[in-house]
Amino acid sequence: VLAFKLGEIDYIEGLPSKTELATEGNVSITQTDAPNTILALFYNHQHELLGSKEFRQALSYATPDLSGTPSRSVIPSTSWAYNENAKQYTPNPEKAQEMLEKSEVESPSITLSVFPEYLLQAETIAAAWRELGVEVNVQVVRFFPPDYEVLLGVQEIPSDPDQYQLWHSTQEQTNITHYNNQKIDKLLEEGRTLQLKEERIEVYREFQRYIMEDNPAHFLVHPTVYRISRT
Numbered sequence: 001v002l003a004f005k006l007g008e009i010d011y012i013e014g015l016p017s018k019t020e021l022a023t024e025g026n027v028s029i030t031q032t033d034a035p036n037t038i039l040a041l042f043y044n045h046q047h048e049l050l051g052s053k054e055f056r057q058a059l060s061y062a063t064p065d066l067s068g069t070p071s072r073s074v075i076p077s078t079s080w081a082y083n084e085n086a087k088q089y090t091p092n093p094e095k096a097q098e099m100l101e102k103s104e105v106e107s108p109s110i111t112l113s114v115f116p117e118y119l120l121q122a123e124t125i126a127a128a129w130r131e132l133g134v135e136v137n138v139q140v141v142r143f144f145p146p147d148y149e150v151l152l153g154v155q156e157i158p159s160d161p162d163q164y165q166l167w168h169s170t171q172e173q174t175n176i177t178h179y180n181n182q183k184i185d186k187l188l189e190e191g192r193t194l195q196l197k198e199e200r201i202e203v204y205r206e207f208q209r210y211i212m213e214d215n216p217a218h219f220l221v222h223p224t225v226y227r228i229s230r231t
Helices: 052-060 093-103 116-132 182-193 197-214
Strands: 009-016 027-032 037-045 110-114 135-139 150-156 219-221 224-230
Touching: 009 037, 037 116, 052 093, 052 219, 093 116, 110 116, 110 182, 116 150, 135 182, 182 197
Parallel strands: 110 135, 110 150
Antiparallel strands: 009 224, 027 224, 037 150, 037 219
């Protein structure tokens, strides 16, 4: 942004907001969705409450729709491996209450960490969770917090459906939810051994079916990004 202001560069791509540059003269702004980026709620499985699948599902069902192109699955709908029959978590307050009761969590209290550019969305989500009866503290962070409870942030999704690095239990640096599921591990391992697309698609559709049921993260939208250039 500073380089643009100083005239050292003529455009910036991938900005999450228009920033103060939008008010400058001789500036053109275009917006688009980032198809390989998903804004999601990541649930830290090392946290006692979030180790409960029912509690995670309660939070997901209680989460309202956000502005942007919906992306409700771990693999985008534009992918050849997308499974349209995998479980999805559309807003459903009644189902959220049902899952909260099944979780048997009493007086739940959690911290929702968020990067500054998504604070408005975090406040919207927190308000809905409070309606469910969950005490929520919204915490703005500048860097990835390794001990977070729930994190609202973006995840780059590879164009290939192989998401071994994101969800395999051995990937301590990139599996930020600390998700550990033997069935998912085996499917991700198997997917890497196959070459034929027809065989891979079956594995990755099965992968989506299991991981969406388990709900280690709640996938929301492809965020809007901006390109600012001089005219």
